[in-house]
Amino acid sequence: SRAPPLLKLSRVEELPPFNLCAAFNLDVENPTVYSGPNGSYFGYSVEFYLTNSSSVSVVIGAPKANTSQRNITEGGSVYYCPWSLGQSECHDIEFDNQGDRTVTLNNTDHQAEVKSHQWFGATVRSHGDTILACAPLYSWRTKEDIPQSDFTGTCYLSVKNFTKFVEYAPCRTEFINEGGQGYCQGGFSADFTKDGKVVLGGPGSFFWQGQVISAAKEEIIKAYYPGYFMQSVEGQIQTRQAQLKYDDSYRGKTFPLIILPLPLLSTHAGFLCGLLESELRLGNVTTVLLTQETMADLLVGAPMYMTRGSDSRLEEVGRMYVYLQRGPLDLEPTLNLTGTQVFGRFGSTIAPLGDLNQDEYNDVAISCPFGGDDQQGLVLIYNGFAGGLRDTPSQVIAGQWASGTVPASFGFALRGAKDLDMNGYPDLIVGAFGVDKTVLYRSRPIVNTSASLTVYPTMINPEEKSCSVNNGNTTIPVSCVNLSFCLSANGKYLPDNLDFQVEVQLDRLKHKQKGGVKRALFVDSQQTVLTRSVRVRNRERVCHDTKIYLRDDKEFRDKLSSIYISLNFSLDPQAAFDSHGLRPILNYQSTELIEQKAQILLDCGEDNICVPDLKLAVHGDRKEAYLGDDNSLTLTFNARNEGEGGAYEAELYVVLPPEADYSGIARNNELTCSYETENQTRYLSCDLGNPMKSGTSLWAGLRFTVPRLKDTRKTVQFELQIRSKNENNSHSEVVPYKLEVVVQADVILQGVSRPDKVFFPPPNWKVSKSPQVEQDIGPAVQHVYELVNKGPSGISHTVLQLRCPLSVQRQSLLYPLEISTEGPLNCTTNHSINYMQLKVSNQSLECLLMYDREEAYKGYVLECLARFSVIKMPYAILPKELPSGSKKVGLCAIHPCYQTPLCVTVLLLGFFKRSLPYGTAMEKAQLKPHAASEA
Template identity: 65%
Template sequence: GPSPPSDQFGRVASSKKFQTGFLRPSIVSILIGAPKANTSQPNVNEGGSVYLCPWSQGQSNCSVVHFDNEGDRRFHVNDVDVQVEFKSHQWFGATVRSHGNTVLACAPRYYWRTEHAAPFSDVTGTCYLSVDNLKTFVEYAPCRSHQSGGFSCLFQDGKIVLGGPGSFYWQGKSSTKEIVKAYYPSYFLLSVTGQIQTHQVQGSYDDSYLGEHGPLLHTMGSYFGYAVAATDINNDGMEDLVVGAPMFMQRGSNGLRWEEVGRVYVYLQRRPLLFEPRLPHLGGTQAFGRFGSSLAPLGDLNQDGFNDIAIGCPFGGDDQQGLVLIYNGHASGLMDMPTQTLAGQWASGTFPASFGYALRGNKDLDHNGYPDLIVGAFGVDKAVLYRARPIVNASASLMLQPTMINPEEKSCTVSNGNETISVSCVNLSFCLSANGKHLPADLGFVVEVQLDHLKQTQKESSVRRTLFLDSQQPSLRKTITMANGGRTCHDTRIYLRSEGEFRDKLSPIYVTLNFSLDPLASLDLHGLRPILKYQTTHLIEQKAQIQLDCGEDNICVPDLKLAVYGDRTEVYLGDDNSLTLTFNARNEGEGGAYEAELYMVLPPDADYSGIARNNALTCSYEAENQTRSLVCDLGNPMKSGTSLWAGLRFTVPRLKDTYNTVQFELQIRSVSRPDKLLFPPPNWRMSHSLQEGQDIGSEIQHVYELVNNGPSMISQSVLELRCPLRAQGHELLYPVEIITQGPLNCSSNHTLNALKLKVRNKLARTHVHMHRCMQAGTHTHTLAHNGCTRLLIIYIHRHSSQILQYIVPLWIIILAILAGLLLLALLIYVLYKMGFFKRSNPYGTAMEKAQLKPQASSEA
């Protein structure tokens, strides 16, 4: 069937419950066990069966393999007819294995009366062996003389290895040839020549959990060993062990309740029969999912030289539909996280679908060069074949040349309607290469390149600052066809739009390339579509910068100054009171100020009228809730040395006699990139001669603003700031000075600028008439409704290379534990006094109980 694009496998379904082996390499077929199937055996109920299903692209037509057609055998003992075996509910087909033309199928719940006089039978199990393509069958039941309890089996070096987990650690290894040679139809085959097995030990070893390593807390009851698989995971030439413990429990997220999540242990074989646990173990994540119930070696699924493993979680998933998780191997064991998750397609009903109850892999059924996987869904009588798809190893590269775009160098032209304009441009090139095993001759890819995409802000919509020169679009999409093992490249150009089309010149221009396999490409000869290797880096990113007017280092350090003057000093009640505020904005720094602007908050008494004549200034008026503001563009950039004079006109028609001043709040500001800095700077060393603040470290400025948006005034307000000056005995921040605007009285318990260092670049302080927006009291200050003030603190950074870690002292932990125990004892005592622990008598006195009706007494 067709393969979903997101899966590493395709799938085709066949019926019946699942355990499987493989045979006939030329004609691929699948053996599927149905342990609860009804058969034609007389007087046998749900004896179980095995189905042979020839594999094909469509639905498979399965047929029953008649390993055993007989009913229960009976013997005449002392003229009494005695039933000696019980095949009903024996689960024949629960274990099926194959090796070449040899097939073994077992019934782990087969009962046998070990002694004729015994009143009951024992679960001994039995197996049937075929070595000639299912033509003749030999019964092999080595546990009829012992109490067993189920079989697990495998073929190894031409021999059969059987395990009986319910017996006394019995394990047998017998040659298939010796089994066939020793078989006689009327004789029960219990052992053969050359058979190797473990023997019963003394009773002192009962319940010793021999073979389980680690604390019993982790292994007892976890069903450690419920599933075992052997494969060379780390490609060192020796087979490693993977062990499932599907009922392993661990503490839940709250730390109190235990949850059964399952666990899988990986043991790497370092020397012959010397296994080393690989940590950490693989843990399930879903309660009662039974992670580790089944294991299947997959072979080298992704063709990276390391074998992979499938782990069943038959009750996992959001709807308990069952999951199978694929873990890839590497030099150190298995990956910590699955690279693929297969989910069951059947919803959980009255009986769980149990998708993943059984697994088989490491066989290439469709001969496409990759091993496939069969998953059994016990609860819905389904077996699903997942066909591995070919793996493509692909890589891409992306390059911009140059990475700095100079707006002054316009080397390209674009057509803008009827006009051709010159623009600044850079070269963009990307290359793609791909290879893999058993791939189609030609591979199809879809490559998409996205140019700079800004996040939306409150001021402007998202805008692309660069476009492709050929299409004048911000994205490029190409479909590429290339040969397996080939490499292809594509060259183009991108250009910077004109300065009037965007504002942000500081943020990097990110260029991203994303590639994937073409979903419309032709399928391979086996009807499968290749997929990319899971470690493939699909997304590649490069960035460019716009050349700034900021010197050779392209870092701007503006120094903005603002002075404001009014054309009148008095205003009158009842008058329109037209006035003009003239301001002088200057940049005295060494670099341009980008997105520089004048920001003004209008008082409630005033209205904005416009810009004074002969002023080349652009301003926008904004109103949000009860705050009205004015923003004027001062340049992008406002170059170093710029001194700009402009006038703003206002009217003040709503004066009240409550206040004796009208206050305007003005601020000159610009953006800076980056907005986050890491300290100390690269290659910075502290000076031995501390004379200036820069000798300690780079300057950090914090600006805090207090705003009262409530309907009432606040009196006696206090702002408390705590700053980390030291951390674990190391100096961190060095405070220099506090600058306030408004009637604030600030104090500090730390000496500011204790070393009396000289500060070269103090913050520009502009004192503007009518700038205050707070009223001051004698010892407290009142924050008026919609009032505001600014508090500025300057710090010098120092010794921030340490990672801050705060450790709780041991005595605090001990004290907390003792306090908790004392509180618990007190609570128990109070409950005892209240009679909480006294058992109540539902019938009162003995006399009252005797008077109960017989019916009530019987119900009681």
């Protein structure tokens, strides 16, 4: 035969996380759990045993179980578990009740075999009323004079429902040692062909080339003689020893996979090449008719396949290869499924399931025995289809037992494709030998559904009110339309009646919107949801009609978007179990949610589409904002719709800068606004109409303050825009309104003389040649000066200069006695203060008093001049001009020779632009606040 072209490229799929479909039709809620003796590896192999419709059961291998055999330790056993609802008891089958047998050589009895730790039950298969169970680690002495122990393996057949047991050990021959069949381990793998022939794998024969042996069970029964170790079975065929290059091939252990076209077993064999032995170790091979062709296809598990993870390190995840058989031994690789569970050993076991979902394509179970969050093990169900095998599991079954000292190994053994409960659907057995458990999952009947939802007419006219609803004692006319839904169901082996829970929801998307109001209600209930229990006969159709109506348009804003109406249905979870103790399940490929939509009729032409043209103009009552001020601002806007259609849910949208706050609506404006924050952006939305009709021109004003200005930004900006929910031309252009950030301070200098007039000389006053107190030199005069910053901005560095006459015509006029200050002031002078050290009375001076040096003045005018200049302001933004100004304070000197004052001069000058200092020498006082606050 020609070598098949097996090296074609195939599609590689990495499995998604195992939560795509928590459960399909294998009933994971009510499984049957069988338990075996602790530590027996109960569940290492599993099998159905269906002799007839009245007797159904499960057989389970426990290769480390202890039995009643004399002097045998952990010889292994097979358990028979009859099935019925609520039944989970098992008992062992006595295939062999003898201890180790002896053989007589040279008149001496010798132990002929070793049954302890032989792993009987490691392989279990059935066909009709026959069960095949094998012990691959069984060994015998051989008939040589020198004792040897050859691990030939052995098997037993139970025939006619346990009425007879026969042994079948085809590797127990004269071809001993590793070069012959001495290490055969016959029964490591085993199965029945469709016509009942026994097929055994012996991976250790011929220096581990391995071999496959087959014989008819009838011939095995005929050849069996209890006293003979070696038997000749009529018609037995087997693969022969190959060339030395095939040593260590492990033929019969399922890898590197032999494809054996019986009955030409001894002469024809094909090799599947291209897979690394390291990938396939502990792997599994099975055939299944995936497509509707006549030839079976091939599935190969590689549980130790490795791929590179996110950190570029190799990770053992497992893989399964799918080969479709296009012609005799013409295998085309079509799909590679790669596991995602590190060390999960995906692909360890592959089991055909038959047509699990009754879609006429066979399905497959693949185990990942160490996968899952707690390494409890996973079994993944893949459905077949016309192109082979789907790349996504339809169901993932997780083991119930977390990994302990010994992993649970849930899924290490799988068996399917048999209908245990006779409900027309195949079932699945899963072994978990690490916890000595086996689980039977039965298939639930599948319901295929078809549903329809109709709304007519689909356009709701708010002006046509053909229905009415009751509101207390009042009948209200409403706009309504018709709604109907239909539901049909069919499937194989279903009960006559199926109960569904049906839910129809109106305006379904509105519940996802903040503050959304559902616009449609059912006429009968005035509710937005209709829930019904609907009974449908298998293969029939049921329909239901009702009416829905539109709320009054004052109750909602959204008139543009579609009103989505959804129909959702499910099988009634409280429905009774069928005659097999199962509830049907919906086909996961059926559509369970159907949607239709209705529209509100608008005044927008035949296509019901409104196209506005939105324009916006903005004006403000100021262009500057001062640092330190609240900066009240009124923005007046004009919103217009110059389009042909209305703008629905039209709003003025104002984005505030971080420095601003919203104060309210300007007077005489009928406007409704809401102030909100979203993602740290504060905005104002004002209703402009719903709809804002074509030709609308709206004027209104909004009041703000801008109190949180900083000198890091030279401008602040408001952004205004008209927004609507229309599909076309929904927004106006964004209109920015900018304010320039300005530094400005209003600084005032005030001064006063106390007293403001003096009688000179005072009564009874005499000139003292050696004055001691201030009264000795004349009347006291106080000048008080006050520098006030009325803001709004602060100042940080200011100079105050004061000039006063101290003498006239070389005669002393004013004697500088003391300088007193309040506030963060620092004063200096170039003239001696109180140089005669006169005693000062306890009067408190309230401000700064400074005197200039002698200057010539005409007449009796006593006048002081104060000037200030702001040198610096505490901002990164420079002011347009620095504040400065001056103040004159005069004193009226009254002499007895005159009837009127000689002079009274109090001159207050306004602000002046900063100029150079006066040419005359002046005393200076620098006003320096402790911090950059307002002075």
